[in-house]
Amino acid sequence: MRTSSNDRPVAIFGGRSNPALAQKIAESYGTTLGDLTIRDFADGEIYVHYEESIRGADLFIIQSTHPTADNWMELLLLIDAAKRASAARVTAVIPYFGYARQERKDQPRVSIAAKLMANMLTSAGIDRILTMELHASQIQGFFDVPVDHLYGSTVLIDHVRQFDLEDFVVLAPDVGGLGMARSYAKRLDVDLALIDKRRPSQNEARVMNVIGDVEDKNVIIIDDIVDTAGTLTRAAQALKDYGALRIMAACTHGLLSGPAYDRIEASPIERLIVTDTIPLKRPSDCIEVVSVSDLFAKAIRHIYTDQSVSTLFTD
Structure with missing residues (x-):
């Protein structure tokens, strides 16, 4: 825990969904992760306990919510425990916001899961959300608390610029x-193309035309x-x-x-570049990981010091 000149403490804690990223964010911020106990009971129930006082703290909980759903439950319990321990403000840092692809009712009798x-x-008592690359940016409107929305392009474009962009x-x-790709094309000063596809069912796509x-x-x-x-x-x-000719993806x-x-690995893709919002299940020679830890650490500092977060990126 660190203290600013106005004597307001800031504390950063990490759940179990992405401990490597949480550690990197804390290190980039210039602090260490708070002491936290999380364990599972024999029946799978999750138990959380803050091992240090967080009373009056500006608290940041880092937890991606990719499958399994236990990551969501763990985050909700961490928020509830923090509010009951009298944290002054609780911000959920959600590098990957799960269920964001179910953000509308596009057919009868389905859930709007996002x-x-x-x-x-909100029911758990969250005061603020910090997340990255929501599948649908309008999800921000589902909240009645502030949402700071970061963009993966902030780090991915700098990485892509390292390649020879001739005839790209x-x-x-x-x-x-298309909107995301257009933004990349504009900032990289290259041409833009589009796949016209049909999706007969979830997780199945059929390419129709380039x-x-x-x-x-x-x-x-x-893609996001x-x-x-x-x-x-x-x-x-x-x-x-x-x-x-050469085909890459970001x-x-x-x-x-x-x-x-x-x-x-069996496709024509020479290299796939992803961020570390979600830990890889296994390494691959075709996959390269770029860290978003510095960007999240800067965003946390801006939130803590009441500075604009939008200055950190260009959408």
């Missing part, structure tokens, strides 16, 4: 990702999430069929579920 998650965080094209793998000139070009595919990698690898194969959140690793 809204439910927002309701549960940025590609959106679907219409939904819109834009990719023949004899080097292409980087941009790579889950089973079906969309990504089908897009890469379509690009090869249309005459693209995605903020590497869920990499099910057959994702095998698909990527």
Whole structure:
């Protein structure tokens, strides 16, 4: 725990979902993680206990909420315990916000899960949310507390700039990702292309057409999430069929579920760049990880000192 000149203490704690990132964020901030006990009872029930006083603290809890759902439950318990221990303000630092892909009622009799998650965080007593690359930015409107929304492009673009961008094209793998891809293309000063695809069911995509000139070009595919990698690898194969040369991809959140690793390693994708918002299940020669720890540490400092967070990024 550190104290500022106004004698208001700041404390950073990390849940179990991504301990490596939590540690890096604390180190980048210039402090150590607070002492915290989290354990499971025999029946799977989760127990949390802050091992030091947090009374009056400006508290930041770092917890990504990728599967399993236990990560969500653990975060809610950490918030509840912090409020009951008289923390002055509790900010949930959620590098990956799970259930963000269920943000609307697009067919009858389905849950708007992202809204439910927002309701549960609010009921637990959260004062503020700090997250990165929500699948749908309108999820911020589900909250009645401040939400600071960071962008993976802040770190990924700097990394992509290290490559030779001659004859490069940025590609959106679907219409939904066009805005993000356009932002990358503008900031990298390269051309833009788009995949027109149809999705017959969840986690299944069928490439229909490539819109834009990719023949004899080097292409980087941009997306916010790579889950089973079906969309990504089908897009890469379509690009090869249309005459693209080198193919890379950059995605903020590497869920990499099910057959994702095998698909990527068997695909024309030369390199997939992801951030460490979600820990990799296993290493791969095709996958490169860029850390967002410095960006989150800066955002935490700006929140703590009541500075603008938007100065840290360009959307």
